[in-house]
Amino acid sequence: MNKGIVRFWAVLLIALGLGIAFYKIYYLGLPATPQQSTEVWTVQARLVFEGEGKPAKAALHVPDVTPGFLKLDEDFISSHFGLAIDKTDGNRRAEWSVRRAKGDQTLYYRVILARSDMDQTWTSVPRYPKKPEYQEPFASAIKATLDDVRSESADIGSYTRELLIQLNSAQPNENVQLIRGQVGTDNAAWVREIVEILKGVRIPGRILWGLNITDASNRATLEPLLQVHNGKQWLTFHPVTAAQGLPKNFLAWRVGDVPLYELEGGKNAKLEFSVTKTYEEMIDIARKGAKQMNSFFADFSLLSLPVQNQNVYRLLLMVPLGALIIVFLRTFVGLKTFGTFMPVLISLAFRETQLYWGMFLFVAIVSLGLILRFYLERLMLLLVPRLASILVIVVILMLLISLVSTKFGYERVLSITLFPMVILAMTIERMSITWEENGAQEAIMQGLGSLAVACLGYLVMTNENLMYLMFVFPELLFVVLALCLLMGRYTGYRLSELRRFRAIVAEDK
Amino acid sequence: MGLLKWPRWWVMPRKLREKGILGMNKRNADYIMRYNPRRLYPLVDNKLITKQLALKNGIAVPALYGVIEIQHQIRDLEKMLKDRQQFVIKPAHGSGGNGILVVSGRFNKGYQKAGGELINIDAIEHHVSNILSGMYSLGGLPDMAIIEYCVQFDPFFEHIIYRGVPDIRIIVFRGVPVSAMIRLPTRESDGKANLHQGAMGIGIDIASGVSCSGVHHNRIEDKHPDTGYAVTSIEIPHWQQILHTAVKCADTVGLGYLGVDIVMDRELGPLMLELNARPGLNIQLANQLGLLKKLQQVEAIGELPKSVDERIAFAVKLEK
Numbered sequence: 001m002n003k004g005i006v007r008f009w010a011v012l013l014i015a016l017g018l019g020i021a022f023y024k025i026y027y028l029g030l031p032a033t034p035q036q037s038t039e040v041w042t043v044q045a046r047l048v049f050e051g052e053g054k055p056a057k058a059a060l061h062v063p064d065v066t067p068g069f070l071k072l073d074e075d076f077i078s079s080h081f082g083l084a085i086d087k088t089d090g091n092r093r094a095e096w097s098v099r100r101a102k103g104d105q106t107l108y109y110r111v112i113l114a115r116s117d118m119d120q121t122w123t124s125v126p127r128y129p130k131k132p133e134y135q136e137p138f139a140s141a142i143k144a145t146l147d148d149v150r151s152e153s154a155d156i157g158s159y160t161r162e163l164l165i166q167l168n169s170a171q172p173n174e175n176v177q178l179i180r181g182q183v184g185t186d187n188a189a190w191v192r193e194i195v196e197i198l199k200g201v202r203i204p205g206r207i208l209w210g211l212n213i214t215d216a217s218n219r220a221t222l223e224p225l226l227q228v229h230n231g232k233q234w235l236t237f238h239p240v241t242a243a244q245g246l247p248k249n250f251l252a253w254r255v256g257d258v259p260l261y262e263l264e265g266g267k268n269a270k271l272e273f274s275v276t277k278t279y280e281e282m283i284d285i286a287r288k289g290a291k292q293m294n295s296f297f298a299d300f301s302l303l304s305l306p307v308q309n310q311n312v313y314r315l316l317l318m319v320p321l322g323a324l325i326i327v328f329l330r331t332f333v334g335l336k337t338f339g340t341f342m343p344v345l346i347s348l349a350f351r352e353t354q355l356y357w358g359m360f361l362f363v364a365i366v367s368l369g370l371i372l373r374f375y376l377e378r379l380m381l382l383l384v385p386r387l388a389s390i391l392v393i394v395v396i397l398m399l400l401i402s403l404v405s406t407k408f409g410y411e412r413v414l415s416i417t418l419f420p421m422v423i424l425a426m427t428i429e430r431m432s433i434t435w436e437e438n439g440a441q442e443a444i445m446q447g448l449g450s451l452a453v454a455c456l457g458y459l460v461m462t463n464e465n466l467m468y469l470m471f472v473f474p475e476l477l478f479v480v481l482a483l484c485l486l487m488g489r490y491t492g493y494r495l496s497e498l499r500r501f502r503a504i505v506a507e508d509k
Numbered sequence: 510m511g512l513l514k515w516p517r518w519w520v521m522p523r524k525l526r527e528k529g530i531l532g533m534n535k536r537n538a539d540y541i542m543r544y545n546p547r548r549l550y551p552l553v554d555n556k557l558i559t560k561q562l563a564l565k566n567g568i569a570v571p572a573l574y575g576v577i578e579i580q581h582q583i584r585d586l587e588k589m590l591k592d593r594q595q596f597v598i599k600p601a602h603g604s605g606g607n608g609i610l611v612v613s614g615r616f617n618k619g620y621q622k623a624g625g626e627l628i629n630i631d632a633i634e635h636h637v638s639n640i641l642s643g644m645y646s647l648g649g650l651p652d653m654a655i656i657e658y659c660v661q662f663d664p665f666f667e668h669i670i671y672r673g674v675p676d677i678r679i680i681v682f683r684g685v686p687v688s689a690m691i692r693l694p695t696r697e698s699d700g701k702a703n704l705h706q707g708a709m710g711i712g713i714d715i716a717s718g719v720s721c722s723g724v725h726h727n728r729i730e731d732k733h734p735d736t737g738y739a740v741t742s743i744e745i746p747h748w749q750q751i752l753h754t755a756v757k758c759a760d761t762v763g764l765g766y767l768g769v770d771i772v773m774d775r776e777l778g779p780l781m782l783e784l785n786a787r788p789g790l791n792i793q794l795a796n797q798l799g800l801l802k803k804l805q806q807v808e809a810i811g812e813l814p815k816s817v818d819e820r821i822a823f824a825v826k827l828e829k
Contacts, residue, residue: 334533380631383639383642491535492535494532494533494534497525498521498525499520502520503727504525504794504798
């Protein structure tokens with residue numbers, strides 16, 4: 001019955017741990033493995049104008065809704081201007097103002113973007129437009145075209161597409177030729193014209209301005225696309241090719257025909273866009289992205305801690321894994337070590353010294369310490385003074401090894417300082433007792449066992465992937481706890497017992 | 510050598526299950542944790558309490574010569590020893606036979622250990638000091654040293670063993686003796702009767718008190734490694750009395766899964782040496798038989814008889 005309860009808790013904890021981890025991977029987009037990097041774009045809009053020595057006000061539309069992209073970071077750079085940002089129907093407007101602007105003024109807006117599958121779209125719902133009064137001869141040309149299209153389409157989306165195909169046809173009919181003749185080759189004017197035409201069938205349309213950010217460039221310009229509202233959402237079309245949907249590299253900047261920038265109290269305004277592409281670690285992107293999404297789990301992430309504290313936790317979170325190894329080796333394998341968790345502490349020390357040096361130091365200090373400990377035994381000291389003596393000897397040995405190896409140019413040993421001397425002293429004491437009580441073989445076996453476990457612990461605890469997983473998904477500790485619980489109710493044989501009791505079985509034959 | 514004798518290094522877990530071998534994990538989880546309430550542990554972990562409890566309940570134990578509780582008292586050690594030729598010093602909270610010093614004789618100022626080595630009083634004092642500072646106790650807690658009568662082993666064992674005191678280990682489960690073995694010290698074990706220190710274990714049939722098979726260092730042996738004397742088919746004297754003592758011990762301390770260590774004294778007969786709340790599993794090797802089957806048979810009985818004799822009778826019936 002105990003087993004049932006333990007299993008229940010284990011399942012619950014595993015579900016909880018993995019559940020949160022999966023949520024973070026699939027919904028917050030945290031990568032499950034480290035060192036994944038992805039493209040990141042820095043888009044900059046630079047507004048330059050000349051101040052006239054009086055109060056100046058400059059307004060710039062900046063991206064608000066950016067489907068397909070995640071805004072990782074935003075900067076509004078201006079030396080002495082005050083900044084106000086307000087949101088209007090589908091747009092965001094940054095307004096810089098200063099009491100007196102004289103000479104050349106430069107204002108920057110900078111946004112760092114990463115690709116994202118996160119769902120974001122325009123939520124504004126437009127009113128149905130009034131049917132405009134077109135002038136002849138256009139009125140009849142438009143009416144005829146609209147009627148043609150209407151017969152071939154099912155909904156607003158397909159209607160719009162069909163209309164665009166007809167209007168952009170390579171062999172245009174007379175009506176289309178007439179309509180086309182009214183506008184030049186300017187895409188923006190063409191989109192406006194189509195919006196006007198669509199009003200004829202009371203389909204709300206608008207112009208969407210955006211930036212093509214495929215490559216790094218210093219001369220990017222905003223390009224127009226057509227958007228229509230189908231009653232539920234805005235659909236985007238290319239005004240010439242009629243391709244539906246936002247192009248992959250299209251960064252939506254502003255919607256409608258509002259002016260991109262406005263200026264008061266200045267002249268010779270010039271706006272320039274530039275795009276640069278860099279690479280950034282996925283984890284940073286995920287972290288920043290999660291922050292933007294105001295997720296509870298992102299707020300409680302260890303990544304929000306100061307960096308120096310993060311490093312402590314990076315280490316701390318690996319200790320349970322070390323303990324898990326010990327539990328496994330003890331209950332399933334039956335390995336004997338000095339002190340239950342001593343090998344874990346040795347593993348932590350190996351992190352500082354690196355594995356081979358660590359092993360060498362461990363063996364060197366413990367063997368030298370043992371020799372001296374055997375001599376101390378003959379002095380018949382009381383236990384605690386003897387332990388303290390061993391501790392002092394361990395420190396002296398560490399110093400000597402450091403000094404000698406530095407002489408020979410092995411700087412590595414200087415990191416010995418963090419080697420757990422108290423643990424080493426206790427190990428020496430226990431080992432010498434085991435040596436006397438149970439013989440040298442048993443003592444050496446247990447010593448080597450401890451060392452082997454420490455090495456295994458080191459390999460696991462320094463594994464990049466595991467470190468990353470534990471740090472980014474600390475909820476996996478629930479899984480570790482669950483495994484401990486489950487192993488705590490394992491009543492089967494240990495591997496060592498398969499050997500220990502083999503004589504009984506062999507007798508049979 | 511070992512390879513040739515036992516060509517296989519591992520056996521399948523299924524084979525062990527068939528033999529009813531009790532593993533360490535199962536012993537801990539299903540027997541010790543379930544049948545041994547932790548609050549009763551001090552009764553057996555502290556050998557002084559065990560001894561007092563046994564005396565109160567009429568269980569024969571080696572006589573207590575003295576107790577040393579603080580370092581200061583070590584000065585009186587020599588006085589306490591008087592001119593006793595033989596005595597045993599052990600930690601009250603020792604485990605696994607560690608920290609037990611057996612002195613089997615004195616020559617002038619020297620004391621002879623059971624292993625034959627001569628030591629002086631300083632060494633004995635240092636040993637006591639180590640005991641007090643907790644070197645042999647669980648968790649390194651400060652301890653007491655007990656000085657007691659050194660058992661004069663029954664001449665019966667004289668020709669079998671090399672040196673030291675053989676003892677009989679009986680596992681008593683819910684007041685029913687389920688398994689027994691006799692542990693013979695060897696040269697290697699330095700007069701100590703612990704299997705992991707190199708002593709030999711010989712399984713005993715609960716019903717008859719006759720030894721069946723022996724084990725030394727996890728290997729099955731029929732002869733004592735030092736004397737070469739056959740260790741099978743020996744009839745242990747006072748067997749019924751031994752069983753009685755074991756069952757009475759279990760009743761006294763109330764632990765459901767108990768190891769009782771009994772020594773045979775030449776004049777005093779069976780004496781209870783110590784109790785163990787976590788008895789080892791080697792008894793299975795000595796008996797060539799797993800414990801599990803019997804433990805489950807005893808577990809299956811809802812209410813066991815109250816009287817000691819009836820329970821022994823039940824144990825004998827199980828054996829057949």
